[in-house]
């Protein structure tokens with residue numbers, strides 16, 4: 001894991017505030033991706049397994065980790081949180097929301113737990129031919145951190161085709177805009193969980209964001225999601 005390549009400077013801030021997402025290239029090594037993929041088979045690591053067809057979420061399988069999280073996921077969750085929390089707090093001010101995100105993830109989780117959100121939310125997803133993930137938002141209770149991070153664990157082209165990560169943004173009085181995010185194995189993308197503030201001529205306005213995955217045409221695609229709030 002390369003900590004040095006995340007630098008949450010003004011470019012990250014303006015990207016997130018303009019588009020609601022920002023790509024972090026080469027966040028994980030191929031070796032780390034392969035290790036994370038292998039975890040998918042280890043039942044004892046997970047608290048719940050979701051067959052997406054059964055819930056109408058799409059087609060494919062995802063598994064929620066249980067505590068304690070694998071070390072690499074725990075450390076990514078803490079370090080990404082502490083870098084994103086200051087941006088989250090600038091956003092809440094711009095959106096005139098009455099909530100302050102603590103500096104460290106542990107304190108944030110205490111807030112979640114006090115609201116009955118106690119279950120860990122980091123997950124690994126596996127898609128095979130014809131699988132897909134419908135547009136959605138990952139909200140699991142009243143408390144939601146405004147960012148989440150998605151990691152590509154498979155290599156497009158050699159391992160699968162299709163299966164693009166898709167974001168839709170909905171601004172007031174506009175038709176929906178779509179962005180297709182092409183990630184290589186090991187890349188990650190920070191996305192807005194629910195909505196983000198965008199500067200307009202008459203002040204900031206709220207843009208809603210959803211994410212999903214287009215159908216896989218060939219092969220197998222694994223991804224990992226780090227969501228910072230816990231679930232009810």
Ligand SMILES: O=C(O)CCC(=O)C(=O)O
Pocket residue numbers: 125133138149150165211212213223224225226
């Ligand atoms: O498979 C993907 O790229 C999307 C994963 C996802 O929905 C998530 O991490 O919340």
Ligand SMILES: [Fe+2]
Pocket residue numbers: 136137138211225
């Ligand atoms: Fe998601």
